[in-house]
Amino acid sequence: MEHDKFIFCLEGVPDVDTYLETQVVKNLEEIAIDQGIASIYKTCDTIEGLEESLNVLLYEDHNFKDYEIIYLVMPGEPNNICLHDYYYSLEEIAELFEGKMKGKVIHFANKKILDLNEEEAQYFLDITGARAISGYGSTYNKIASSSTIDKAFFSLYQDNDDLTEVVEELYQKHYALCQLLDFRLYY
Template identity: 70%
Template sequence: MDQDKFIFCLEAVPDVETDTTTEVVESLEQLAFTHGISSIYKTCDTIEGLDDSLSALLYDDHNFTDYEIIYLVMQGEENSICINEYFYSLEEIAELFEGKLKGKIVHFANEKVLDLSAEEAQYFLDITGARAISGYGAKFDTVRSIHLDKVFFSLCQDEEDVIQIVEELHEKHFALCKLLDFRLYY
């Protein structure tokens, strides 16, 4: 396993001043202990906070090239995210991060449904430079994607080919992939 690849996780919360340990933080810690996959976790409560966090990573962290996955845990709908009750389309997000995500996989937890047309997905990939965008077509309040996310992140450490990653994910966890409707646009 290549331990030089990291995950950057950004979770939308109601107030960044409130210090809480979420299920996502606990799962990322578990991922580090069990699989040796390091991550940086940040929270945001505004679109400016999202931009500032990613810009700080991009410009201030000299290891940015080692961050293979940008993991976004945010509410939203098919083609938008919701931060503190404001909706932003993925087109707006793409323009905000124009050319800044070269070679990265942008992965959404199932806090939001990811349902993009081929044109919407291609626009996001072309504008940001991301290698792929992934997430889930189904959202359940009782079934969180974090366990499948951890498997996906682990597979991304071992394999470069996104098609191979998705095939292996489906082989290992077909029922959960089907239930949550795992999707990857590349």
């Protein structure tokens, strides 16, 4: 089966100069082998690194239109990410991504809580141009979303463009995990 939606993954790490094969890399490799979903994986340890990686993808990768999922695996507090011991709010991230995410799904792994009210979600979507933002209301640290529910979400999204149907099917197939991690989609 030919897949036309790719994943661009940015993982926040303590130091980009220290190579460490994380569980996220292994999971992306499994997704590529098992489901045929291609991805680009990059690390960043500063907000400048995040912005630079995004700009390289936007302006130098001729296949950017195929990367429908922007997968952010970054620690943080609710509605904040933490890079190099600095916290950045989702409003700041939205401004960084301003107008650059048209049609994309921004998905956060469960290393941070995503808990937006309707106004905050709409602000993020309006500023970035993203189609949706998704993540988890729980950082239940015994289960990494990257090795479980994220794989299922990406797989289901490959076969269906209707995000509400994707989420319904995700809950049907993985109800206990969706509940435990409190999967959320804002669109």
